[in-house]
Amino acid sequence: MIETTTAETLFGKALNWTITTAMETDPNVFVIGEDIGQFGGAFGITKGLVEKFGKPRVLDTPISEAGLVGVGVGAAMMGMRPIVEIQFSDFLVNAMDQIVNQAAKVHFMFGGNVNVPIVIRTPFGGGVGLAAQHSQSLEAWFYHVPGLKVVAPSTPDDARGLLFASIDDPNPVIFFEHKLLYSVKGPMNESIERIPLGKAVVRRPGTDATVVSYSFAMHRTLEAAEKLAAKGIDLEVIDLRTLYPLDIETVIASVERTGRLAVCHEAVIRGGIGGDIIAQVCSSRTFSKLKGPVLRIGAKESPVPYSPPLESYVLPSAEHIESELQTWLK
């Protein structure tokens, strides 16, 4: 049993602690990205790393997302374990060939002869006034690509345990961090124990319906669930934590008990991961346990606008989630 200390830690600090610990333990781990050196990263996640490990294990890059992801993939093919930071997940689009055609395909198309153990960390989501090109939730794009794993923790300790597991993983992992999570505090075990990828958790047990969520939308869902509890509605909230591999078993086991299924993410509903979760449940035997229609909650089908009233209109707030769930369960 590993000795651990548990302390209230910021989500962002948990990531920093994990990267530091991984770099101390394994000389193959290095970090690469824009403004991640002395500046410490746009969200401060890599603060102190360059002072501790120096170059070339902490590499500030030019503004070249395709180049820096590709360089990470190449280094990973040589057995290194790069942690790439893409400053805003919207910029993943600039590196799409290197992620989808290279990282996701290399192991497969070369017949399993080489692995790509790369982690691409990236802040995503809205709610901070950054408008259309810095606020998107594009995780479904990567969920759709065989060869990639997709992780989206919601708590500091999950950020820690899942980032460790992502670094260990021999496959490319896209690690989504909602910007509003960086200032979320919670207990973190100062432990190198891994949280396995592909395991969801029940954050709030309940009997009336199952609501599946992840990342920051999970906190809003929990908030809505507490409000509804006061109104006599008892919701079970599942936090997926990893989007691929998807822990559909935990979802199905919950729906077996509650007979109702809703999904909630900040990404737009159309083509979202929520729809796929519903399809998986409805094509299982659990379909017969459903007592009524399923529900998808997400952003309106719109880019994220700037002005505060417009932004909160488009993104699913806790109040919106609460009202959607209440109407659905009437």
Next chain:
Amino acid sequence: MKTDLLLERFKMMLLMRRFDETVDRLYAAGKLYGTIHLYIGQEAVGAGICGELQPGDVIASTHRGHGHNVAMGSDPGAMMAELLGRATGLCHGFGGSMHIADQKLGNLGANGIVGGGVPLATGAALSFKIRELPHVAVSFMGDGAPNEGCVHESLNIAAIWKLPIVFVIENNQYGMSAPVKDTYAIERLSERAAAYGMPGESVDGQDIFKVAEAARRAIDRARSGAGPTLLEMVTYRYKGHSRNDPARYRPSGELDAWKARDPIEILRARLLQDGVSEARLAQITAEADAAIAAAVAFGEAGPFPDPKDVLPKVYA
């Protein structure tokens, strides 16, 4: 280069050519699936550059990658098996022609995306730098690739970090059907090196002596820690871009003019001049022919892969 080394290169180039001539024939006979991109005419580039590498060095190849793989010493039988889609192929039939690779010998792999392998080679060079290893990466690309954004990004990154890498543009005059003069406003593609603050050189890619000399300079520079070099190898592909492309976009007479400077014939003439006998060259030619015939036999004897192996290979 000493005569025995030249004879090695001669055999390597013959193997490259016979391999692709055979692939062309098998394709025409309907025995090959998918598509092929033949290296015929460009052999001095792959042989001249890969011949200068040391164990531990790596290359990243292109969609026109059979020649590079032969030049890295890969087994033609396992290559042919791969092209024939067999389980005994280098990638167990998962990759085919466009993903021919032999990582154990330092070939990170052919790439179906123009320019896509350039960041990968740059990353391999970065791994050598972080691990303080004395190795060098070579990034092969065609003349289409430097117009892709990721190539620009990689050259800049390699230059600012002084990575141990050599960028090799094989200018075979056409990006699919587009002549280089229609896709560049510059005369020599190596001129772009100046924009990255690295040396650039345009080289006669038909003459293995000139290729090897330039390669040696660039590889030594990379290994010494002085940083990357951009080499343009001026060459020509005898065949069309892929499959049954008859290359009608080429002016008549152009192919013959290039064939008059055939890379294998240039080396043969030099070997004869150095006193190697016709009989010795004929013997090496016969050896190469036999090796490729054996490769086809090995490839055709291999079993097809089992579909049950597909899903387990999606993730490591």
